[in-house]
Amino acid sequence: MKTPTSTDTIAAIATAPGKGGIGIIRISGPDTQQIAQAMLGSIPQPRIAEYHTFKDADNETIDEGIALLFPQPNSFTGEDVLELHGHGGPVVLDSLLAQILKQGARLAKPGEFSERAFLNGKLDLAQAEAIADLIDASSQQAARCAIRSLQGEFSREIQKLTQQVIELRCYVEAAIDFPEEEIDFLSDSHITTDLANIISQVNNVLTSAQQGVILREGIHLVIAGKPNAGKSSLLNRLCGRDSAIVTNIPGTTRDILRENIHIDGIPLHISDTAGLRDDPEIIEQEGIRRALEEIKQADHILYLIDCEKAELQENETIIHDLVANLSENAAITLIRNKIDLLAESPSKTIINNQTTLSLSAKTGAGIDLLREHLKTQIGYNTHCTSHFSARRRHLNALNKALRHLSHGQTQLQQHQAGELLAEDLRLCQLALNEITGEFHADDLLGQIFSQFCIGK
Ligand SMILES: Nc1nc2c(ncn2[C@@H]2O[C@H](COP(=O)(O)OP(=O)(O)OP(=O)(O)O)[C@@H](O)[C@H]2O)c(=O)[nH]1
Ligand SMILES: [Mg+2]
Structure with a gap:
């Protein structure tokens, strides 16, 4: 204290x-x-x-x-x-x-109360962030993860890793300082094994932290497609209420409509957009411009097709154009809607890495399939129980730590360079310390605590 x-x-x-x-x-x-x-x-x-x-x-x-x-x-x-x-x-x-x-x-x-708690050693930085996450939690799962982080579960994992890195550093540095002891770096299996072990543990923590980030942030899902494909009907079905206006007139939706829902505690931020077509009138034109902007920001796109109209070929060209404009990690799922009209059963097919789901927004058939599909797409693993809340800042630090460890491993394997490995271990330790705040850039605290509410 x-x-x-x-x-x-x-x-x-x-x-x-x-x-x-x-x-x-x-x-x-x-x-x-x-x-x-x-x-x-x-x-x-x-x-x-x-x-x-x-x-x-x-x-x-x-x-x-x-x-x-x-x-x-x-x-x-x-x-x-x-x-x-x-x-x-x-x-x-x-x-x-x-x-x-x-x-x-x-x-x-x-955030000044929490900042003082951090500066006075009552909490580390990851715990202070967990306070904000607990208060902002949008689902029970997210709240449970935040309380685990607040109680120090995440910090303890990081401290365990840091301790192992420090021990290995000491060993490597001692070997450099006392060359007469003649430790042959490559043949000393102690170093190689420990290093591989630490890398595997950082990977495990990273996987858990990724789950934490998903639970905290969720994903941005955009529903797109031609007019009348049933986009607004699908939005209403997913959020369980009549949020968007649905009519049989093509071009009903113009403004972007946003809804937040949860699938097993994962927040989904869904946008319903104007139907994409070539010759819109002026208001619809603006709607389409906004739709395309929204698509650019999406993590995942549900592209709807009216299965009765069998426009797949034509839609494929549109999808091809869309993909070209997408952000790096965004994915598209093709939805064949209105299967009730063809008396088809819901299904999921994957051809050339492209998933197509057949469902009916109107009857709700296949919606469970869609929910399951979205969960796997998001990368959320329901079987992995030890989640704690985490932020992108933590992922960046863990990735940085991993990069230094892998680099150190290469230095060791290819050049038997003990000094370079020692330096990589030092940098790895600094990266891990960034998470708990033992080491931090000057402007980091300002960035973190300014996002809190007054009084926290
Ligand atoms: N039979 C059947 N009709 C559907 C289904 N989904 C939507 N519809 C009907 O299709 C028409 C258009 O639905 P919307 O949800 O407004 O379609 P949209 O894609 O939002 O259309 P725009 O906003 O004009 O681009 C409405 O008459 C819906 O009732 C479905 O699964 N089956
Ligand atoms: Mg609509």
């Missing part, structure tokens, strides 16, 4: 905006006890819920409720923290906050 170093005291409303039974204001920093004395008339006993009236400078009562004092270092931030639990009305909470600011505190910046 580090000694808190902040010289200023921060305050913010910690509960969500709006009306509620109770509203909590959190204060942290060196002037906390002084503010408690001024507003409560006494300093509450540590960690005991005390009933108080909250008063302004003229001794007028603003509110009454519970005051809780957590003296440093046993608090969320590691500093003196006071919580005032008053009534949850925006006006009364604002007056209370204004009074606290008059007493010398300043308004906390977004």
Whole structure:
């Protein structure tokens, strides 16, 4: 535990905006006890819920409720923290906050409480990020992953890896420093085995972290196709309500319609778009322009075809053009819609790596097939249980660590270069440290904590 170093005291409303039974204001920093004395008339006993009236400078009562004092270092931030639990009305909470600011505190910046907790060694960076992920979780699965990360599961994995890298580094560096010991790098199986072992473990953590990122971010799915193919019907079917207007007039949808749904806890951000055709009138033209823009941003496209019209050939050209404009990792699934009209059963075929699903948006036949297909496309593995929440920043750091390990392995195998391996191990350790925040670029904290809400 580090000694808190902040010289200023921060305050913010910690509960969500709006009306509620109770509203909590959190204060942290060196002037906390002084503010408690001024507003409560006494300093509450540590960690005991005390009933108080909250008063302004003229001794007028603003509110009454519970005051809780957590003296440093046993608090969320590691500093003196006071919580005032008053009534949850925006006006009364604002007056209370204004009074606290008059007493010398300043308004906390977004994420500043968590940032102080990190700087004072109460949490590492991955845990601090997990707080935001827990609060923002859009499904139970995502929340469970975030709480695992908050409890340090992810950080422990990273620390275990770091420890192994450090041990190997020590061994390699000792061998370089004492050449008379004559360790032959290539024939010393200890180094080769340990290195291969670490690489395999980083790969495992990376796979788990990828699942965490999927659960946190989900994917952006765009429904595209010709007018009247049934795109809006499919959107409605997937989100379980009449979100989009459906008619038998081609060109019904113009604006992009966005819905968020979950499949087994994975967030899907779905966009329904205007039908693509060659000779649209002016409003539809704009709709098509927007549709194409949306397609460019997609992770996955469902391209719908009216199976009764057998336009596959023609659609294939459109798809070919679409693929050319897609972002690097985007994929297309072809959907033959309206199979009820041909009395066909739902099916899935894969020809030349292209998946085609036959279904009916109208009757719902084949929708389960689509959901399963999307789950595998996203790369989510339901059998892998030990997920923790993770972010792209963590994936980048893990990939960087892997690159250094592989590079070190090559140096060892091809050149028996112990010095170069040692340097790669050092860089790998730095990359792993970026995740927990033991090592970080100056602007990283700003980037991370500014995405939090005020009061966190
Ligand atoms: N029989 C049958 N009709 C369908 C099916 N899906 C959609 N339709 C009908 O096809 C027509 C067009 O459906 P929409 O969902 O509006 O099609 P769209 O692709 O959004 O059309 P635009 O917005 O004009 O591009 C409507 O009359 C729907 O009821 C299906 O699976 N089976
Ligand atoms: Mg439509």
